[in-house]
Amino acid sequence: MSLICIILIMYSLHKFLHALFALFMPCFMPYALFILKQRFPLKDDLMKWVRDISMANNFVLVTTKSDSGAKGRKEYVILGCEKHGAYIPYREPDLVEGTSTQKTGCPFRLKGRRTKDDKGWWLKVMDGRHIHLAAESLVGHNYAGRLNSEAKEDVINQAKTWVPPRKMLASLKEKDPSNLTTIQQIYGVCKRFRQSVRGSLTEIQYLLKKLDGEKYVHFERNEPGSEVIRDIFWAHPNAVKLFNTFPYVVIMDCTYKTSKYKLPLLEIVGLTSTDKTYSIAFYYIGSETTEDYIWALECMKSLISDQSRLPRVIVTDRDLALLSAASQSLPTTTHLLCLWHINKCVLAKCKEYVGTDDFAQEVMDKWAELVDAPTVPEFEAHWIELFNMCKHKHKLKFATYCSTTWLVHKQKFAKAWTNHVMHFGTTTSNRAEGAHASLKLMLRNSKGDPATSWDASHSLTTNRHTEIVASFERSMNKIDHLFKTPFYTNIRGFVSIKCLKLIDAELTRMRACGGRCDCLLRETHGLPCGCQLADYERIPYEAIHPFWKSLSWEHVPVADTGSSDICGLNHGEMHPEVEALTRYFHSLDTGGQSMVRRKLQAIYCPERSTLCTPELRIKSNRTPKLKESKQPKGRAIGSLTRDPSAFELTDKKIKKEKKSIAALMGHSAGQDGWP
Structure with missing residues (x-):
């Protein structure tokens, strides 16, 4: 009986000790985990073993003190818990919102030291106690999630x-x-x-260094009387070749929220014969004035080696400063306005002035007929009908808006005029809008600097050029079964696939409309129209516009191949310019010579440029005034999302009014007993 009691007591004591050990094990890591007589050949081996053991028990150890063993001292390292020590505030009171600490004064210490014979390392437990519970998970602990060298290289x-x-x-x-x-x-x-x-380079120095390293064509302007940069224009070397090959149509549009300096970014894009979009140049513009746009257009013109091949068509939105600049810098170029934006703005004003009923739909149908009118007399007849419709319904505000805002530019968007312009199917700025979207997708936020924007634009431009080269190769080497007939023998493989598809679509249209031809394809795309195609047994190569026959950008045409003088500038030797600069340099005093030296250094050594970035436009935490815009709800700081356009604000206002009216009518119906 006594033996059974002893056994039961011992069993109960064993259970009690086991429970006690399990309870206090997270707080007091036993010395036995780190007490061993094994030597480690290297310090890294010792530290790896110790940290593996501690992390297996959900504790994190960090290096608290170490000595490299210089000047005859013994080399050692002390490892402690990540919660060692106490936080000492550096300001009083230390009540900064969002700050925290993990220091709890944990005394756990391990010491690694070289052996006396210097042939290895041994470990000593200085204090094996943890005064806190083990972590449930090590996710979020800095050391536990630290990347090793291989993973770090992969991330980079x-x-x-x-x-x-x-x-x-x-x-x-x-x-x-x-x-x-x-x-x-x-x-x-x-x-x-x-x-x-x-490294130690400033944002502008780094940007200029990268531009020079990648052989970009770039121009900069600084604020008068200061070293603060105002404008910067850059173009990829292959984009310059593409622009010289396809200079016919240019689309220009500004985008915003691409850098922390809140500068508008003007992107100039073009299109290739294979219907691909390419970026001609990027331009951070100081202010959207006529003078700044003229400077941008002059920089763009300087990219053309043959000034007789300046763009024939430029497509923009209704920016009055840009309209004025284009008329001055490109007087012989046809300027078109984005038809998509015009229709959206007109629709918004129709909802505001006319309403959203059936009559408003009739007004918009008449506006569509007005824009699509093929001749000037038909255009004028549709305008008279639209004006009379609005006059009879007392909606002259809408008619006045259309007349004073858009019809003064009717030659720039109405098809009665644009159908006689060779725009190759480009009547909107959608290509530029798509280019903006691709750039912002890579930027991810608007808190970067111009150098970050350049990095993104460079990667994007390089990828686009690869796609363009691939499209050229497909047009030359792949034959669509639809075009294997003798009718396409003379042009198949010598023009783009897009060109062949347009011709096939014209033939289909001719068969559907009974042979009636409007010659639209010939005037807007430079391709044989239906009446011409009917006379061909085989399409002659000469009937295709050179735009569609360009399937490479390597050949850049010049005005005179026997002369080195292009655009009034000598692009060969620089002896006259050097001699003139030397004479000017010697005519200056010491200060002037120093200024010239700095400017020359900025050319051949961009990392020594003295240009600096503009001041950050920091938003304060004060309450905005009545007329100031507020940060939209749910919009993150640094968001790339554009601000809504006028027509979007109108749509939002009308939807809100309709919702309020519907709620009010529902409330009244409930009171009156209506279902």
Whole structure:
């Protein structure tokens, strides 16, 4: 009996001790985990073993003190818990919102030191107590999620190709499911990589260095009397070749929220014979004035080697400063306005002045007939009908808006005039809008600088050029079965696939309309129209406009191949310019010579440029005044989302009014007993 009691008591004591050990194990890591007589050949081996043991028990150890062993001292390293020490505030009172600390004064210490014979390392437990519970998970702990050298190199390689950080993290998790890295650590690696690339260079110095390194054509202007940069214009070397090959149509449009300096970014794009969009140049514009736009257009014109081949058509939105600049800088170029934006603005004003009933729909149908009228007399007849419709219904505000805002520019968008312009199917600025969207997709936020925008535009431009070359090769080497007939023998493989498809669409239209031809394809695209195609057994090569026959950008035409003088400038030797500069330099005093030296250094050594960025336009936390715009709800700081256009604001206002009226009518119906 006594033996059974002893056994029961011992069993109960064992259970009690086991429960007690399990209870206090997270707080007091036993010395036995780190007490061993094993030697480690290297310090890294010792530290890896210690950290693996601690992380297996959900604790994180960091280096608190170390000595490299210089001047005859013994080399050692002390490892402590990440919660060691106490936080000492550097300001009083330390009540800054969003700040925190993980310091709890944990006494846990381990010491690694070289052996007496200097042939290895041994470990000593200085204090094995943890005064806090073990973490439930190590996700979010800085050291636990630290990237190793291989993963860090992988992240950096992806950052160079503009892979979003969230995709980098997903890639790491897929390779190693036990990875504890967080998105903030990915951001940190990317930020440190960008800082290491730039080094001590300023934003402008880094940008100028990259532009020169990649052989970009670029121009800069600074504020008068200061070194603050005002405008910067850059163009990829292959984009210059493309522009000289396809200079016929240019689309220009500004986008916003691309940098922390809140400068508008003017993107100039063109189109190729294969219906691909390419960016001619980018231009950070100081202010959207006529003078700034003229400077941009003059920079664009300087990219053309043959000034007799300036753009024939330019497409923009209704920016009065840009309209004025284009008429001065490109007087012989046809200026078109974006038809899509015009129709949207007219629709918004129709909803505001006319309403949203059936009559408003009739007004918009009449506006569509007005814009699509093929001849000037028909255009004028439709305008009289539209004016009379609005006059009879007392909607003259809408008619006045159309007349004073848009019809003064009727030659720039109405088909009675644009159908006689060779615009190759480009009557809207949608290509530029699409280019803006692609650029902002790579930028991801508007808190970068112009150098960041250049990095994104460079990667985007390079990818587009690859697509354009591939489209050229497809047009020359691939034969669509639809075009294997003898009718296309003379042009097949010598013109773009887009050209062949347009001709086939014209033949289909001719068969559908009974042979009636409006010669539209010939006048707007430079291709044989239906009446011409009916006379051909085989389409002659000469009947195709040179635009469609250009399937390479390597050949850049010049005005006179036997002369080095282009656009009034000598592009060969520079002896006259050097001699003139030398004479000017010697005529200056010491201060003037120093200024010339700095300007020359900025040309051949851009990393020594003295240009600086403009001041940041920082938003304060004060309450905005009545007329100031407020930050939209749900819009993150640094968002790339554009501000709504006027027609979008009108649509939003009308929807809100309709919703209010519907709610009011429903409330009244409930009171009156109506269903």
